[in-house]
Amino acid sequence: MTAEFVPTEFAAGAAPAEDMPAVMLPAGPLLLASASMTRRRLLERAGFEIAICAAPVDEQAIRGSCAEQGISPGDVAVILAELKAQAALARAPSQIPSYTGPPSSGGATPGQFLLAADQILEIDGEMLGKPADHGVAAHQLMRLQGKTHHLHTAAVIMRDGVRIWHHLGVNEMVMRPLSEAEIEVYLARLGEAALWSPGSYQIESIGMHLFSRIGGCHYSILGLPLLEITAFLREHGLRLTPTDPPAGDRP
Numbered sequence: 001m002t003a004e005f006v007p008t009e010f011a012a013g014a015a016p017a018e019d020m021p022a023v024m025l026p027a028g029p030l031l032l033a034s035a036s037m038t039r040r041r042l043l044e045r046a047g048f049e050i051a052i053c054a055a056p057v058d059e060q061a062i063r064g065s066c067a068e069q070g071i072s073p074g075d076v077a078v079i080l081a082e083l084k085a086q087a088a089l090a091r092a093p094s095q096i097p098s099y100t101g102p103p104s105s106g107g108a109t110p111g112q113f114l115l116a117a118d119q120i121l122e123i124d125g126e127m128l129g130k131p132a133d134h135g136v137a138a139h140q141l142m143r144l145q146g147k148t149h150h151l152h153t154a155a156v157i158m159r160d161g162v163r164i165w166h167h168l169g170v171n172e173m174v175m176r177p178l179s180e181a182e183i184e185v186y187l188a189r190l191g192e193a194a195l196w197s198p199g200s201y202q203i204e205s206i207g208m209h210l211f212s213r214i215g216g217c218h219y220s221i222l223g224l225p226l227l228e229i230t231a232f233l234r235e236h237g238l239r240l241t242p243t244d245p246p247a248g249d250r251p
Contacts, residue, residue: 024100026237027111032213034086034117038196038204039223046226047150047240053114055087063120063127085116085158092201101107113233114158118226123149123197128198137200141186141210143198145170145178151198153220155229167228171216175226178210186210197223 021029023046032040035054043050059080066076121128123144131137151173156166178186186206187194194200201207203214203221219226230238 012218021049022241024239024241025113025127025233028109031112031114033084033114036223039117042219042222042224042226053088053091055091057083057087059129063129067100067127073120073127074152074170076127077098077118077120077152078166078168081116081154081156082163084118085114085156088114089161110160115155117155119198119223121149130198131195133198134194137187138183140199140217141178141183144175146175148172148174151221153225155225157232165232169217169220169225171221173211174213174214175210
């Protein structure tokens, strides 16, 4: 299946963050257990008011342990997403920074939703995570070039400390043949962003030149299955906010 086209989340003319939120949840901002700027901007462009509450987990050690137990890459992605959510909830509210609202808005209130996500790249039965440096990134890209691989994107939503929903999307990615020279030029152009995702994709920018075919959801490849997330949250009170106050509230 060919990936659906959507406008880039970083396009010129997109609504600025200060115009947000355009959607509301009944128990306050959506807590995001991720330090990913891409995930943050995906949610902000979708109109969410969010509070960042990321907490570190040892992803490499968890992947290794799961691989030894024969756990599938998709299940590993779900496990990592849930562990990230639990780690975020374990932090004291005073330690949780927030990008929107007062500092205290990062602490989970009763009924508030917390979202966490993870991605696992699978090729030839092996799991790849984010590259530690540009050398690892180059090695990953040489491994992927000219081949088909799968990207597993998991998301979980927790409320009051309990996982109430999860989703796993699988994207089939076909990378065109690349030379070592092309890879070096690409990584030099991409800079630090090459370390932000498995496979150093960045398909919302120059990473699209790496591929001959992309299957699945564009949002999921970027890091969040946004269509499925918003569908679930609409069932639990997510609403577009009106541009004007109700007539009775106007001065």
